[in-house]
Amino acid sequence: xxxxxxxxxxxxxxxxxxxxxxxxxxxxxxxxxxxxxxxxxxxxxxxxxxxxxxxxxxxxxxxxxxxxxxxxxxxxxxxxxxxxxxxxxxxxxxxxxxxxxxxxxxxxxxxxxxxxxxxxxxxxxxxxxxxxxxxxxxxxxxxxxxxxxxxxxxxxxxxxxxxxxxxxxxxxxxxxxxxxxxxxxxxxxxxxxxxxxxxxxxxxxxxxxxxxxxxxxxxxxxxxxxxxxxxxxxxxxxxxxxxxxxxxxxxxxxxxxxxxxxxxxxxxxxxxxxxxxxxxxxxxxxxxxxxxxxxxxxxxxxxxxxxxxxxxxxxxxxxxxxxxxxxxxxxxxxxxxx
Amino acid sequence: xxxxxxxxxxxxxxxxxxxxxxxxxxxxxxxxxxxxxxxxxxxxxxxxxxxxxxxxxxxxxxxxxxxxxxxxxxxxxxxxxxxxxxxxxxxxxxxxxxxxxxxxxxxxxxxxxxxxxxxxxxxxxxxxxxxxxxxxxxxxxxxxxxxxxxxxxxxxxxxxxxxxxxxxxxxxxxxxxxxxxxxxxxxxxxxxxxxxxxxxxxxxxxxxxxxxxxxxxxxxxxxxxxxxxxxxxxxxxxxxxxxxxxxxxxxxxxxxxxxxxxxxxxxxxxxxxxxxxxxxxxxxxxxxxxxxxxxxxxxxxxxxxxxxxxxxxxxxxxxxxxxxxxxxxxxxxxxxxxxxxxxxxxxxxxxxxxxxxxxxxxxxxxxxxxxxxxxxxxxxxxxxxxxxxxxxxxxxxxxxxxxxxxxxxxxxxxxxxxxxxxxxxxxxxxxxxxxxxxxxxxxxxxxxxxxxxxxxxxxxxxxxxxxxxxxxxxxxxxx
Numbered sequence: 001x002x003x004x005x006x007x008x009x010x011x012x013x014x015x016x017x018x019x020x021x022x023x024x025x026x027x028x029x030x031x032x033x034x035x036x037x038x039x040x041x042x043x044x045x046x047x048x049x050x051x052x053x054x055x056x057x058x059x060x061x062x063x064x065x066x067x068x069x070x071x072x073x074x075x076x077x078x079x080x081x082x083x084x085x086x087x088x089x090x091x092x093x094x095x096x097x098x099x100x101x102x103x104x105x106x107x108x109x110x111x112x113x114x115x116x117x118x119x120x121x122x123x124x125x126x127x128x129x130x131x132x133x134x135x136x137x138x139x140x141x142x143x144x145x146x147x148x149x150x151x152x153x154x155x156x157x158x159x160x161x162x163x164x165x166x167x168x169x170x171x172x173x174x175x176x177x178x179x180x181x182x183x184x185x186x187x188x189x190x191x192x193x194x195x196x197x198x199x200x201x202x203x204x205x206x207x208x209x210x211x212x213x214x215x216x217x218x219x220x221x222x223x224x225x226x227x228x229x230x231x232x233x234x235x236x237x238x239x240x241x242x243x244x245x246x247x248x249x250x251x252x253x254x255x256x257x258x259x260x261x262x263x264x265x266x267x268x269x270x271x272x273x274x275x276x277x278x279x280x281x282x283x284x285x286x287x288x289x290x291x292x293x294x295x296x297x298x299x300x301x302x303x304x305x306x307x308x309x310x311x312x313x314x315x316x317x318x319x320x321x322x323x324x325x326x327x328x329x330x331x332x333x334x335x336x337x338x
Numbered sequence: 339x340x341x342x343x344x345x346x347x348x349x350x351x352x353x354x355x356x357x358x359x360x361x362x363x364x365x366x367x368x369x370x371x372x373x374x375x376x377x378x379x380x381x382x383x384x385x386x387x388x389x390x391x392x393x394x395x396x397x398x399x400x401x402x403x404x405x406x407x408x409x410x411x412x413x414x415x416x417x418x419x420x421x422x423x424x425x426x427x428x429x430x431x432x433x434x435x436x437x438x439x440x441x442x443x444x445x446x447x448x449x450x451x452x453x454x455x456x457x458x459x460x461x462x463x464x465x466x467x468x469x470x471x472x473x474x475x476x477x478x479x480x481x482x483x484x485x486x487x488x489x490x491x492x493x494x495x496x497x498x499x500x501x502x503x504x505x506x507x508x509x510x511x512x513x514x515x516x517x518x519x520x521x522x523x524x525x526x527x528x529x530x531x532x533x534x535x536x537x538x539x540x541x542x543x544x545x546x547x548x549x550x551x552x553x554x555x556x557x558x559x560x561x562x563x564x565x566x567x568x569x570x571x572x573x574x575x576x577x578x579x580x581x582x583x584x585x586x587x588x589x590x591x592x593x594x595x596x597x598x599x600x601x602x603x604x605x606x607x608x609x610x611x612x613x614x615x616x617x618x619x620x621x622x623x624x625x626x627x628x629x630x631x632x633x634x635x636x637x638x639x640x641x642x643x644x645x646x647x648x649x650x651x652x653x654x655x656x657x658x659x660x661x662x663x664x665x666x667x668x669x670x671x672x673x674x675x676x677x678x679x680x681x682x683x684x685x686x687x688x689x690x691x692x693x694x695x696x697x698x699x700x701x702x703x704x705x706x707x708x709x710x711x712x713x714x715x716x717x718x719x720x721x722x723x724x725x726x727x728x729x730x731x732x733x734x735x736x737x738x739x740x741x742x743x744x745x746x747x748x749x750x751x752x753x754x755x756x757x758x759x760x761x762x763x764x765x766x767x768x769x770x771x772x773x774x775x776x777x778x779x780x781x782x783x784x785x786x787x788x789x790x791x792x793x794x795x796x797x798x799x800x801x802x803x804x805x806x807x808x809x810x811x812x813x814x815x816x817x
Contacts, residue, residue, distance in 0.1 A: 016376050018813050019351050020399020020501040026443070027490060032483030034474040044474060048348040052451055052473035055344050055796050082376065085646050091654075093373040095355035096345025127376075127396045131384070134377025134644065170399060170501055227512045227724035252499035254491030255522075261498020261505045262512030262724075266392060268502075277385060279392045280504065323514035323722055 007043035008184045010074040011065070011108070014048050015101045016092050016128045016137050017079020020170040021119040022049050027253070028173035040181055042074070059097050066107050074180065075112035075157075077140055080121040080128045081105060081150035084136035091135040102150060105140070109151055113159045114183045115140060116166060118176055120268055123165035123197065125149075130274035139165070145196060145271035161190055165197035169268035172250055175202050196271055198244065207240035207258075207265045210248035219312040220305045221320035226280070230320025232264045234289060237280045241293045243267035339366065342796045345373070347805060349448040349473070351400045352812025354770070356805065357652075360791055365801075368779070368786035370770050372816040375629070375654035379642040379817070382760040387413060387730050387752050390760065394748065395502050397762065398814045400443070402501035403436040403493075404741035405748075405814075408762075411737030412750040414508040417728045423597065424723040425510015427713045428496050430594045430601070431523065432511075433739075434706040434713075435492040436500070438530070440742035441669070441699045442489075444809040445565070446471075446482035449696065452802045453572055457794065463575060470568070478565060485533040491526050492710075495519050509725035515717055523714045531707050540564030543704045550679035552687060555697075566700050573693040582785040582804035584690035585664045588671035589768070591616065591747065593740035594709065596716075601709055602676040602740065606660070611686055613675055618736070620661040621747070623763065627772040628656045637749040637761040638734050654816035657771040657780060658763045666690055666781045667744025667768045668808065670698035678705075692807040699809070730755065741765050743811050764814035782808060 014022070029036030037044055046053060046061055053061065064070040081102050082092040089100025097104070109115050117140045120126040124144055128137035139149045141163040147153040149163075156162060166179045179199050182188035194203045211217065216231040223230035232238035240248070240258075243265050248257050258265050264280055267273045283290045292301050315327040345355035355371040378397050382390060394409040395402040407429055414421065421429075451473035458464045470478045493500035496513060505512045515523070531543060539546050540563040549555050559567040573579065592604030604616045622635040629651045634640040644654070659665070670690050673681035680701060684694045730752060737748040744765030751759040771780035779787075782805065791798035 014353065016374060017352075018396055018399040018402075018501075020396070020402060023399040023501050026447075026483060027487040030484065031480045034479050034483070047474075048346065048353065049351065050447055050474055051348060052455065054348050054802065055346065057797075058346050058348065080376075082374075085644075088646075090646050091375045091644075093355075094346055095353045095371065095373045096343050096347070127381070127393060130393065131381040132377075134380040135375060137376070169396065225724075225726055226507050226509065227514055227722070229514075251494065253494030253497075254488075254526075256494030256498045258498045258504070260513070261496075261503060262514075263498065263504035266504070274393075277389055280388065323724070324516070324720070 007041050008073045009043050009045050009071055010076060010180070011045050011072055012047040012076040012078065013101065013104070015077055015079035015105070015122065016082040016135060017119070017121060019049065019078070021078040021176070022047070024170040024173045025176050028177050036177065041184060042180065055096055062097070062104065062108070065111060068111070072108065072112045074114050074116060074183065075108055076116045076118055077105065077122040078118045080125050080137035081140060082128065082135035082137050083150065084134075087136075105150060109140070109155065109157065112157050114161055114164065115157045116164045116179065116183070117141070117197070118166050119171055120167045120169045120273065123167045124271040125274070126169060127274045142196060142271060162193070163197055164188070164193065164199065167198050167269040168245065169273070172247070172252060174250060194244075198269070202246055203244040203269070205244065205246040205249065207243045207245045207247040207269075209246065211240060211259050212248070213259055215316060216320050218308060219316050220309045221312050221316045224321055227262055227323045228321050229323065229325070232259060233282065235282050236264050237266070237278070237282050238264035239267040239291060240265035242291055243270055245269045344796045344801060349451065349806065350810045350812055351398070352815070354805070354810060354812050356786070356801070358786065358791070358801070360795070363790060363792050365786045365789045365791065368783045369652055370772065370780060370782050371653045372655040372770065372812055374812065375644060375816050377642070377644070379760050379762060382757050385757050386755070387416060387750065387757050390750070390757065391504055391507070394762070397764075397817045398811060399501045400440055400811060401436065401741040401743065401746070401814065403433050403497070403503070403506065404739055404746055406503065406506040407433060408737040408739045408746050408748040410506050410508050411739060412735040412748045413730070415735040416730045416733065416750065416752055417508050418731065419508050419725055419728050421508065422510035422722045422725045424515070424717055424721055425725070426596055427717055428511040428515065428723060429506055430596060431710055431713045432492060432496045432505070434594065434710050435489055437742040438703050438706045439486050439489050440809075441703045442482055442486050444699065445696065446478050448809065449806045450478065450569070451476070452799055452806065455799055457797070457799055461575070463572065467568075467572065470565070481533070481537050485530070485537070488526060489530045492523060495523055507724055507727070509727050511723050514723045515719060517719060520714060520717060520719060527707070527710045527714060530710070534704060534707055538564055538700065539566050539704065543707055546704050547701070547708070551683050555680060569696060573696070578693040578803065579688050579691050581789065581800060582692040582807050584666040585781045585784050586689065587660065587663050587665050588674055588690070589616070589660060589665045589667050589745055590672040590675040591738040591740050591745040593672065596713075602672050605675045607671065607675050607685075613677070617661065618738070621763070622659050622662075623761070624657040624659060624774040626657070626775040627651050628653055630656060637747065637763060638736070638751065639759075640761055641759055642761065653772040655767055655771055657774045658768050659774055662776070664771060664778060664781050664784070665768050667765050668695065668698070669702045669742070670695045671744060672740055673698045673702055692803050695807045743809050743814075744768060762817055764811065764817060766808070766810045766812060766815040769808045770810055770812070770815055
């Protein structure tokens with residue numbers, strides 16, 4: 001493509017996808033995603049939802065990449081790799097090419113400098129892999145939390161990296177853009193990925209960090225039914241103390257997040273989140289939630305919870321089971337100390 | 339006769355393959371293939387019913403709220419719960435924001451870029467269109483994408499995030515809106531109105547919605563700025579009203595229910611123009627040309643069992659029919675059935691076609707902007723947003739909603755507290771259905787017949803206009 005030699009050439013493909021990751025990324029950029037890409041030096045050589053080229057123009061481009069006539073810097077996949085039935089890939093053909101997405105990916109992935117799985121489907125299999133996994137859906141390099149997937153555990157892209165997994169369902173647009181840009185600037189290496197391929201600048205945080213319900217969490221003042229203001233962990237299924245992601249340190253759609261929206265974190269950045277059941281109900285054993293923070297002794301958690309429950313201020317206790325603030329903060333905070 | 343295959347068919351949601359038989363430079367026969375199957379109905383079977391609120395929205399990233407509220411509606415019946423009025427209003431606001439965002443995405447990102455193609459370069463209008471609408475490079479996307487993102491900030495207030503939220507519950511919505519949040523919603527709605535009045539219509543929304551006849555529309559567009567008038571001039575230059583004629587029968591499940599009933603009413607519109615009640619029991623799904631095993635024609639009784647080697651099949655999409663007939667759904671159908679004056683008159687005089695489908699979407703967008711303003715004002719902030727849930731009964735339940743692209747139904751069967759069966763018929767399942775057992779073609783298959791391809795073959799841009807005029811969502815289609 002003329003004039004784009006210095007640009008990073010990015011090809012975006014969709015596998016067994018809902019298109020939601022694209023819907024998310026289209027929210028990125030103050031003057032729109034296309035401007036943002038250009039300003040960042042990324043040439044989007046084709047994207048199924050937004051590019052002009054269609055039909056044989058696309059097939060020609062993919063063949064040119066496969067035959068080494070066109071350079072491929074970034075290969076992005078959105079959606080799981082549907083390998084079935086019987087590894088034929090026929091549950092997900094790339095229209096007009098008589099070839100499955102699965103087989104196109106096997107051809108193209110080794111030719112890219114970097115391969116990026118956008119969303120938990122492309123990373124780990126995601127929702128299509130739930131239940132009986134009707135289409136033998138896997139991630140690019142993971143099947144749930146097991147390394148392997150469509151490309152195999154030994155896969156490395158041309159620059160020597162495994163697949164970079166920008167997990168989430170759908171991921172925050174910032175996660176996607178920052179991961180892509182960190183690759184183009186050379187700032188993301190293998191050391192910057194966690195054990196399941198997620199960039200650590202995202203995965204070193206928990207969804208719980210920055211939750212606006214933190215005071216309720218501290219006192220174990222819990223919401224009992226949906227729409228109440230209290231902590232969602234004890235009764236309503238929240239996994240934010242175990243799920244990675246800086247979800248509550250970012251603004252989603254101008255200021256939201258799952259827990260701000262009034263519902264539990266379902267750990268959508270985690271491999272296998274699709275296999276859970278009763279998402280909005282906390283699983284308990286002898287009255288104690290099964291899913292406690294992973295790096296804290298259970299006995300301590302239970303002891304501290306009992307202590308903080310007994311110390312809960314009335315304001316926090318009452319507001320936890322209300323959908324509006326019933327007891328405001330004490331006005332003593334307005335007084336200057338003498 | 340020659341046969342051509344068009345695909346990958348992009349700038350639709352998902353992927354699509356179209357095979358065309360060409361005679362004397364025109365389409366004589368079309369076959370439409372949905373090339374992706376994921377198996378959501380199989381995945382839902384055996385799960386606790388409320389898991390549908392997590393799984394079903396993820397069928398589709400572009401109409402996730404529609405999928406959520408279809409599931410919530412079916413579950414609401416299973417619980418016998420009355421949603422909190424505030425929850426209904428908040429759902430309407432979020433749902434309308436999603437549908438309006440989808441209409442904008444369709445117009446600016448999916449549909450208009452085809453007019454900027456080099457194959458139109460000889461036309462006098464081309465350079466202005468190319469400057470404005472060329473895919474990923476035109477100036478319009480710099481206006482439309484930030485406006486879309488701003489509109490979707492509605493979700494940050496009501497739904498936590500978009501796409502894929504759990505805020506839409508059988509009892510209402512999970513975030514009780516406070517005064518500051520209502521003011522933010524009001525400001526977002528004002529931004530949206532501002533974008534529509536400045537960029538899309540170059541006129542007050544009230545003036546646009548006062549247009550009621552094709553003649554008034556023609557006079558209004560003369561010399562007018564704005565992308566809608568730009569489209570109308572193109573549509574006339576290219577005779578888009580003669581392109582992509584639909585099957586004639588239109589359907590809407592009705593949308594945005596509140597205390598006053600449905601903002602857009604449910605019903606069907608026959609070929610003669612009569613508006614009739616919606617005969618839900620007449621809905622069937624035929625699998626004679628789908629890679630699916632036969633179970634039952636009734637979505638309340640059928641299951642989805644793939645059969646990739648089935649003879650005579652050519653799509654993962656089943657063929658939904660209403661009393662045995664193919665049906666067109668979408669904004670055009672919704673507005674014609676609701677009696678919106680301009681769309682009713684356009685459909686009466688010219689049927690459903692490429693031009694009127696696009697007009698209907700933009701007219702609906704203007705209506706949604708006004709409705710959103712009204713629903714925000716109607717919220718009663720001191721009252722609940724979510725009614726308590728109740729136990730889920732065994733039985734058969736149906737959730738019927740209108741997504742941006744048309745009628746969406748979830749048929750849920752619960753047994754012993756688990757999902758026994760779950761069937762989904764999505765808007766593009768209707769519009770892009772394959773043939774049925776009688777050999778009757780689906781709406782797009784019919785609409786493509788007669789389209790001129792000339793020497794361009796698979797690259798004929800008329801094909802692109804017809805297909806994209808339906809705003810297909812292929813990820814919903816076969817799910």
